[in-house]
Amino acid sequence: xxxxxxxxxxxxxxxxxxxxxxxxxxxxxxxxxxxxxxxxxxxxxxxxxxxxxxxxxxxxxxxxxxxxxxxxxxxxxxxxxxxxxxxxxxxxxxxxxxxxxxxxxxxxxxxxxxxxxxxxxxxxxxxxxxxxxxxxxxxxxxxxxxxxxxxxxxxxxxxxxxxxxxxxxxxxxxxxxxxxxxxxxxxxxxxxxxxxxxxxxx
Amino acid sequence: xxxxxxxxxxxxxxxxxxxxxxxxxxxxxxxxxxxxxxxxxxxxxxxxxxxxxxxxxxxxxxxxxxxxxxxxxxxxxxxxxxxxxxxxxxxxxxxxxxxxxxxxxxxxxxxxxxxxxxxxxxxxxxxxxxxxxxxxxxxxxxxxxxxxxxxxxxxxxxxxxxxxxxxxxxxxxxxxxxxxxxxxxxxxxxxxxxxxxxxxxxxxxxxxxxxxxxxxxxxxxxxxxxxxxxxxxxxxxxxxxxxxxxxxxxxxxxxxxxxxxxxxxxxxxxxxxxxxxxxxxxxxxxxxxxxxxxxxxxxxxxxxxxxxxxxxxxxxxxxxxxxxxxxxxxxxxxxxxxxxxxxxxxxxxxxxxxxxxxxxxxxxxxxxxxxxxxxxxxxxxxxxxxxxxxxxxxxxxxxxxxxxxxxxxxxxxxxxxxxxxxxxx
Numbered sequence: 001x002x003x004x005x006x007x008x009x010x011x012x013x014x015x016x017x018x019x020x021x022x023x024x025x026x027x028x029x030x031x032x033x034x035x036x037x038x039x040x041x042x043x044x045x046x047x048x049x050x051x052x053x054x055x056x057x058x059x060x061x062x063x064x065x066x067x068x069x070x071x072x073x074x075x076x077x078x079x080x081x082x083x084x085x086x087x088x089x090x091x092x093x094x095x096x097x098x099x100x101x102x103x104x105x106x107x108x109x110x111x112x113x114x115x116x117x118x119x120x121x122x123x124x125x126x127x128x129x130x131x132x133x134x135x136x137x138x139x140x141x142x143x144x145x146x147x148x149x150x151x152x153x154x155x156x157x158x159x160x161x162x163x164x165x166x167x168x169x170x171x172x173x174x175x176x177x178x179x180x181x182x183x184x185x186x187x188x189x190x191x192x193x194x195x196x197x198x199x200x201x202x
Numbered sequence: 203x204x205x206x207x208x209x210x211x212x213x214x215x216x217x218x219x220x221x222x223x224x225x226x227x228x229x230x231x232x233x234x235x236x237x238x239x240x241x242x243x244x245x246x247x248x249x250x251x252x253x254x255x256x257x258x259x260x261x262x263x264x265x266x267x268x269x270x271x272x273x274x275x276x277x278x279x280x281x282x283x284x285x286x287x288x289x290x291x292x293x294x295x296x297x298x299x300x301x302x303x304x305x306x307x308x309x310x311x312x313x314x315x316x317x318x319x320x321x322x323x324x325x326x327x328x329x330x331x332x333x334x335x336x337x338x339x340x341x342x343x344x345x346x347x348x349x350x351x352x353x354x355x356x357x358x359x360x361x362x363x364x365x366x367x368x369x370x371x372x373x374x375x376x377x378x379x380x381x382x383x384x385x386x387x388x389x390x391x392x393x394x395x396x397x398x399x400x401x402x403x404x405x406x407x408x409x410x411x412x413x414x415x416x417x418x419x420x421x422x423x424x425x426x427x428x429x430x431x432x433x434x435x436x437x438x439x440x441x442x443x444x445x446x447x448x449x450x451x452x453x454x455x456x457x458x459x460x461x462x463x464x465x466x467x468x469x470x471x472x473x474x475x476x477x478x479x480x481x482x483x484x485x486x487x488x489x490x491x492x493x494x495x496x497x498x499x500x501x502x503x504x505x506x507x508x509x510x511x512x513x514x515x516x517x518x519x520x521x522x523x524x525x526x527x528x529x530x531x532x533x534x535x536x537x538x539x540x541x542x543x544x545x546x547x548x549x550x551x552x553x554x555x556x557x558x559x560x561x562x563x564x565x566x567x568x569x570x571x572x573x574x575x576x577x578x579x580x581x582x583x584x585x586x587x588x589x590x591x592x593x594x595x596x597x598x599x600x601x602x603x604x605x606x607x608x609x610x611x612x613x614x615x616x617x618x619x620x621x622x623x624x625x626x627x
Binding site: 087 | 283291293294295296297298338339341342345346349352353
């Protein structure tokens with residue numbers, strides 16, 4: 001009887017312990033560069049790796065040397081629309097933000113504020129016309145016009161069979177000359193993931 | 203011992219006196235409030251309700267729909283996205299829940315939406331995004347919908363879902379993708395035995411002509427017996443207003459049960475399975491009016507039929523599980539009764555009472571989906587919609603119509619009547 005009681009007590013303790021562990025929230029800090037794939041969907045690692053690689057490529061191509069050689073100045077670049085044509089609700093803003101950071105930090109190009117940002121700055125400049133002193137006021141019409149626009153698409157192809165899925169991402173970026181619509185660079189990055197969903201759960 | 207036996211005999215006697223078969227109708231305050239056109243109060247009641255983890259996904263589905271009825275499209279989509287995540291997790295079979303379902307009842311399993319409800323989850327999200335003017339996000343849902351339909355409903359799709367996806371692609375000027383969706387919608391209407399909406403027929407004729415698919419265009423002309431349709435040029439010169447009405451409420455599942463007592467052993471047995479009631483939406487259609495221009499809505503889908511088809515498909519499994527459960531419970535009662543007759547009797551009553559049909563479903567879905575489409579001159583327009591057979595009327599002011607663009611507006615009219623419950627009363 002005592003033996004049975006002991007077994008029941010130990011089992012109960014283990015079960016309760018397990019339940020309590022399962023109920024508590026666990027937080028583990030990670031390095032932002034550490035890759036951790038949970039669902040197989042587009043994540044921060046994809047965004048960072050693609051932007052780094054694509055910008056490295058665009059800055060190493062001939063168009064940059066040709067432009068600086070001919071104009072004797074750095075080109076001004078703007079990031080245009082990156083369309084999400086994928087199967088996922090991807091936060092394109094973080095991807096565009098990653099690309100902007102890479103471009104600015106390269107020091108090889110000048111970077112122009114986006115359409116939305118420009119609107120806000122112009123509003124502020126208008127406000128300065130009325131309220132700022134002559135010395136500190138910034139005049140209208142002094143903006144730098146972009147020489148090139150970087151735009152692109154994120155596409156996916158999914159191949160699903162039962163609980164297995166191949167997720168294929170293709171990111172296409174194009175750098176277009178604002179002066180004559182020439183495409184001076186076309187970059188492409190592909191990511192392929194194999195995702196297996198569990199058949200059973202507890 | 204004598205007391206328990208007396209209770210058991212009393213329960214058995216009452217069952218036998220009341221007949222072997224019984225029907226139990228389920229009432230829900232949320233449904234009542236919706237039928238009274240009070241979605242705000244319905245949401246309030248729903249949010250106060252404490253639900254177990256296994257019904258969390260279902261509550262989110264209802265909440266997403268009720269938020270959308272109040273025009274909270276962003277919140278609705280956030281809620282439905284959470285419900286989608288739960289549904290994906292529940293796609294895997296739970297060993298623990300299966301064991302509970304085998305020994306207690308089917309309600310012990312987490313609510314996993316049937317494929318047509320998952321399809322509607324994407325459709326509602328698409329409509330929310332369209333109302334928000336987020337075409338890219340609506341397109342993402344349309345692509346997910348395509349994967350889901352291929353995977354879960356390969357033979358008999360939900361035609362409205364493909365129709366809606368086609369409209370999304372066309373709104374983005376992706377005509378080849380739009381045509382593919384319209385074709386699949388047409389096939390789904392035929393597969394389900396539904397009438398193909400005239401507007402879809404005209405879309406198919408227009409796009410096959412525009413994309414120079416001459417043979418297909420001729421074939422469709424013969425199938426539809428139509429020789430005229432608006433050309434792509436005419437369509438691009440005007441804007442299009444598309445009204446989607448969620449009409450009525452999808453029928454409710456109730457429980458029918460068979461209760462018997464073995465005259466030899468005195469053991470009680472119960473088998474309970476769900477069935478769908480018959481419903482009738484209060485509105486039989488709607489008329490759209492913009493100035494002197496009018497148009498009637500078309501019936502684009504009947505979710506009650508998808509719901510019943512889903513239950514019919516599931517019924518063999520439900521019956522198999524129910525019978526297996528009766529056997530398990532009976533065996534348990536026998537084993538327990540060997541050592542102690544009283545314990546066996548208590549177990550028998552517990553097993554009898556716990557036997558319940560799983561009548562859970564996404565009940566805030568509509569019974570029907572109506573679509574009204576009007577080609578209009580660019581500019582700000584006032585739209586008035588009048589429902590046929592009810593006092594329902596609503597006016598939208600200053601809807602911006604742009605040339606070559608589609609503008610989506612949606613409306614819910616949940617009022618409907620349960621025919622079977624009315625008949626039983």
